[in-house]
Amino acid sequence: MTVQQRIETIRQRIRAALEQAGRKDEVTLVAVGKTHPPEVLLQAYRAGIRHFGENYLQEALAKQHALAHLDITWHFIGPIQANKTRAIASRFHWVHSVDRLKIARRLSEQRPDYLPPLNVCLQVNISGEDSKSGIYPEELPGLVEAVSALPRLKLRGLMAIPAPCEDLQTQREPFRRLRELLEKFADLGLDTLSMGMSADLEAAILEGATVVRVGSALFGPRRP
Numbered sequence: 001m002t003v004q005q006r007i008e009t010i011r012q013r014i015r016a017a018l019e020q021a022g023r024k025d026e027v028t029l030v031a032v033g034k035t036h037p038p039e040v041l042l043q044a045y046r047a048g049i050r051h052f053g054e055n056y057l058q059e060a061l062a063k064q065h066a067l068a069h070l071d072i073t074w075h076f077i078g079p080i081q082a083n084k085t086r087a088i089a090s091r092f093h094w095v096h097s098v099d100r101l102k103i104a105r106r107l108s109e110q111r112p113d114y115l116p117p118l119n120v121c122l123q124v125n126i127s128g129e130d131s132k133s134g135i136y137p138e139e140l141p142g143l144v145e146a147v148s149a150l151p152r153l154k155l156r157g158l159m160a161i162p163a164p165c166e167d168l169q170t171q172r173e174p175f176r177r178l179r180e181l182l183e184k185f186a187d188l189g190l191d192t193l194s195m196g197m198s199a200d201l202e203a204a205i206l207e208g209a210t211v212v213r214v215g216s217a218l219f220g221p222r223r224p
């Protein structure tokens, strides 16, 4: 299958899930390009994809350079080291993986004046696994309050990567918990639930995902 055919398959899955959920709104498809070269991303762009997600800064910068002439919205979705915040703050439109105040402060301080505030989501450890990044739900209210006060960030919502599982009903549970967490902050106008990947996007959309981040189902398995 070509990238274009895979994109069409993903779009059909998204449409079917929206219909099943009875939703009239739309879902943003972020194409996750980790390990795949810029030529492959370009094929996705030609098939209409405008949102691209990257996990590793150096890899992302190289692709941004190669694709600089295109109208792309770049999403940073990987773990953030403090010494990478300056580049992330100036090269991306969105950051989905903020889970510490220290990182949020640095992104706000380092967001260049000539750009609009950086869109951010807070990553939540929704399955409670020690190994995964993300803030624990109990600590979320404090982080939401502190991040929404930072002048150069625009807090948009929440992101999570639940533990993988096969069955649709089980997949839905952590996504439902993330939606319920977001609803607690309704008065702040947060509008983004970044959840759902290749294997569980239907479950995420049924629970209200507004952004899905899809890698392997679009570009094939990760390259070594």
Ligand SMILES: *Cc1c(COP(=O)(O)O)cnc(C)c1O
Pocket (backbone or CB within 6 Å): 032, 034, 055, 077, 078, 161, 197, 198, 199, 213, 214, 215, 216, 217
């Ligand atoms: C790799 C990755 C994805 C995409 O995962 P697939 O299972 O390949 O669709 C989404 N979000 C994050 C944070 C990732 O690291």
